[in-house]
Amino acid sequence: MDDFDYVAEILKGSPLAMARVMTWLENEDERARSCMEKIYPHTGNAYVLGITGSPGTGKSTLTDGVTWQLRNKELTVGIVAVDPSSPFTGGALLGDRIRMTRHSADPGVFMRSMATRGYLGGLAQFTRGAVKVLDAGGKDFVIIETVGVGQDEVDVMRVADTTCVVLVPGLGDVIQSMKAGIMEIADIYVINKYDRPGADQLFAEVQFRVDQDASIKDRAWVPPVIATVAVEGKGEDDLLEAITAHRTYLEQSGRLLEKRRNRINEETLQMIHHELFRIIRERLTKDSRIEQMVEEIMNHKLNPYNVVEKVVNEWLPASRLK
Amino acid sequence: MFDAKELEKIKAGKKKWSEGTLAKTLSKTPEKKVKTTWSGIPVETLYTPAEIAGLDYESKLGYPGEYPYTRGVQPNMFRGRFWTMRQYAGFGSAKETNARYRYLLGQGQTGLSVAFHLPTQAGYDSDHPLSMGEVGKVGAAIDHIGDMRILFDQIPLDKVTTSMTVNAAATVLLAMYLSVAQEQGASWDKVGGTIQNDVLKEIICRGQYIYPPKPTMRLTVDLIEFCQKNVPTWNTISISGYHIRESGSTAAQEIAFTIADGIAYAEACAARGIPVDSFAPRLSFFFNAFTDVLEEVAKFRAARRVWAKIMKDRFKAKDPRSMMLRYHVQTGGVTLTAQQPLNNIVRVALQTLATVLGGNQSLHTNSYDEALCLPTQGAVTVALRTQQIVAEESGACVTVDPLAGSYYVEYLTDKIEAEVEDYIKKIDAMGGTLTAIEQGYIQKEIQNSAYLFQKSIDSGERAYVGVNKYIMEEPPVTDLLRVDMKVGEEKAAELKQWRAKRDKAAWQKALDKLREVSKTDANVMPAVIEAVKAGATVGEVCDVWREIFGQYRPKEFIS
Amino acid sequence: MAEKKIKIIVAKPGLDGHDRGAKLLSRIFAEAGMEVVYTGLRQTPEMIVEAALQEDADVVGLSSLSGVHNYFFPKVVELLKAKKLSNVLVVGGGIIPLEDIPTLKKAGIAEIFGPGTPTDTIVGFIKANVKSK
Helix, strand or coil: CCCCCHHHHHHCCCHHHHHHHHHHHHHCCCHHHHHHHHHHHHCCCCEEEEEEECCCCCHHHHHHHHHHHHHHCCCCEEEEEEECCCCCCCCEEECHHHHHHHHCCCCCEEEEEEECCCCCCCHHHHHHHHHHHHHHCCCCEEEEEEECCHHHHHHHHCCCCEEEEEECCCCCHHHHHHHCCCHHHCCEEEECCCCCCCHHHHHHHHHHHHHHHHHHHCCCCCCCEEECEHHHCECHHHHHHHHHHHHHHHHHHCHHHHHHHHHHHHHHHHHHHHHHHHHHHHHHHHCCHHHHHHHHHHCCCCCHHHHHHHHHHHHCCHHHHC | CCCHHHHHHHHHHHHHHHHHHHHHHHHHCCCCCCCECCCCCECCCCCCHHHHCCCCHHHHHCCCCCCCCCCCCCCCHHHCCCCEEEEEECCCCHHHHHHHHHHHHHCCCCEEEEEECHHHHCCCCCCCHHHCCCCCCCCECCCCHHHHHHHCCCCCCCCCEEEEECCCCHHHHHHHHHHHHHHHCCCHHHCCEEECCCHHHHHHHHCCCCCCHHHHHHHHHHHHHHHHHHCCCEECEEEECHHHHHCCCCHHHHHHHHHHHHHHHHHHHHHCCCCHHHHHHHEEEEEEECCCHHHHHHHHHHHHHHHHHHHHHHCCCCCHHHHCCCEEEEECHHHCCCCCCCHHHHHHHHHHHHHHHHCCCEEECCCCCCCCCECCHHHHHHHHHHHHHHHHHCCCCCCCCCCCCCHHHHHHHHHHHHHHHHHHHHHHHHCCHHHHHHCCHHHHHHHHHHHHHHHHHHCCCCCCECCCECCCCCCCCCCCECCCCHHHHHHHHHHHHHHHHCCHHHHHHHHHHHHHHHHCCCCCHHHHHHHHHCCCCHHHHHHHHHHHHCCCCCCCCCC | CCCCCCEEEEECECCCCCCHHHHHHHHHHHHCCCEEEECCCCECHHHHHHHHHHHCCCEEEEEECCCCHHHHHHHHHHHHHHCCCCCCEEEEEECCCHHHHHHHHHCCCCEEECCCCCHHHHHHHHHHHCCCC
């Protein structure tokens, strides 16, 4: 398939091309770079939706429902579902596709499951890449679905234009989520499994925090709280309405452009960081220099501070740092 | 069961034996690595009265036919009548299956058990796109009442009892069966049999679901309620642990999760306002039998005791029949090996013995070639003969519950009972069976046991004859039973004719009526009967409900 | 370049609900370091191939216990080819008579694993036969 023009094919929306370039991104395969560069001018059209919540909150069922709603409006959808890799075996069970079965024969939906692998803070970068591929492939909406644990995942959510945080009664995860900083990134709260006991209470609790927050910060957008029973498809239309309202707000207030500008800023810095880190790590590991340095630090001949200075100066002369 | 002084003596004696006689032997020849039951319950070298010191005979064992039914639900068990020998069968067209039934009845089988092909079980007609390749494969292709007529041609439905394995679409198939019985002139109070109707285990592990849990449970209870009033001796549900065990559970989990399902059904019936003693006597169960004979016997005894207690204490049943756990058994399909298939005859024989010593009501024995294909007639005959040999020659049937009082079996019975009760407590704490299923708790527990078992086989820690030990080269088995792909084409053509021939107005009216009734709280059964009589197919009836109830979107849990 | 992972689709074609083997192997594959996409039940060949396409799978593992393998397995291979995915390794398992295996292999199924196959054998076969992309 050497004569296959991946860029042209992606722009035509070819699933084969999109899927393969995503694999290259996952593998940090160098073939990804030139493709990404060429498709970049064709990105920025898709609206990016993030759905996050603890395991067992029904994220994939909600994603499935939102996708269904969007398809009914004849909008095309790309989905990136991220699941954790096992730190012990490196393998992963990617189970989100099961909930999306009804879309699996629909050419208007492209779904990709991805494992977190061991990216050193690169998960967000990699997700951004996948989103761009889907965006360039012509998807009207791109949905990113992740488990909201850890900074890595919070970073991933910054890729989204609208972020939905999913909570369910009985998991006691409101406090947990607050601690993880996930409540701060919510544009919409979803209380899923609303038929369960404790749902009204949870709703009131979240609503209370939202009101409190709004009065302190004087926010122009006050996150709505939406009740859903995703397995029965209940509340999905309300959710889509809230998403649309948030989008309208972002567009009309100019916040969307601001958000995207910030994102480019952050992304560019991160990419530079990632690339420099990659190069330096590669060089340091290639001739075992890092091991020597570690030995010397262990023996107190060197310390990490002067090592850093030394390494950075080696590739970036001090004169240029000023 | 033993006096305190006697027990002290035994304990001291065992200690002495263990440190002396046993220790001497162990120092010379160490024991094997695996010292557990097949399900993994740790087993000691020797059991004595000391290990069952707390066992109170009168309250825990009692007498057969009396609470808590540990020793059996009938007072004299097989001294009067053997269990019903009921071979699950069905393949190809209704006509081919009818021929197999008549053969089996001719060979001394005493009840029928219908295997429907998967499209019928999943509520699709044979010409639906999802039925491609499946028509007649693992059961008979039954699309409409015409097929049902052929299936039971020349079989008197007031004389033979029939078991039907169908769950989410149970109401439709029972409606067809009852209508055919009527046509034969059999009155419904003479019609006996069982319909599986257990939708929860379809969601847990068997996969033949159609609707979400709530509406599908409503259909289940509609059927139970209808039969309670109109078909008094019909067993309205067969709460099944068989498939739970097949999916990898342990013996104790099989009982625990089946009884948890049973509790959910009983609660649903009670919520409908049916008095417990009206529905509970018609609840029946369905279990598996593996090759570890003594563990299985203990499992069955424990199951009876747990269920009796639950019905009496939790559901306040007064009628003794409500407390009796009556069950069908099928020998363990998953225990059969594709390697050296004749060995399976021995496995099935041991499983049959375990079943009978455990005190069953009916039994299906698997054919030795089932790890390879659908059973051939010769293999089915051996399977049926296995039951007959155990019944007539083994001596296992001449007295009731012959293993009672075995220190080991009583110990295991208590152990399994405790494990079951522990699971029930956990599930109650979670908010009940439906929640436990929804959260994937039950599924994950089963999968984890399946995983541990596989690991023990892969590592060779546990020996499996022909699989990881005593392996030999063998030629491929030929002469397997095959279902021709043509069955699908023929059935599709037949369906087309069926739809063209029926009275369109009557058919439309019946389906409209069904739709109306289904939207209310009223029992759907009368309308289903009218619809199938008017020629509505399984797929058409199920589509009406798909439209109203939606479809179950599976939640799969892999742990 | 980051370490490559084997991505495998585990699928149950048709209406068969026996998924003990499929789920068990999903877990075993993940433990062997693979990234496993389990599709769930009731998959048509089209759905399975669409999953393989979007996930850019290296391997498709099919499980059938209801006697439909002779129809479904070759159909999956055929559709994979039509989608230019002939590099995908297709393996199968379940209740499959030995005498069917030569025909299935001829149709492009790389290997069939019957009941009782040690899981190491399956993992080993996949690792040895997966093609690079």
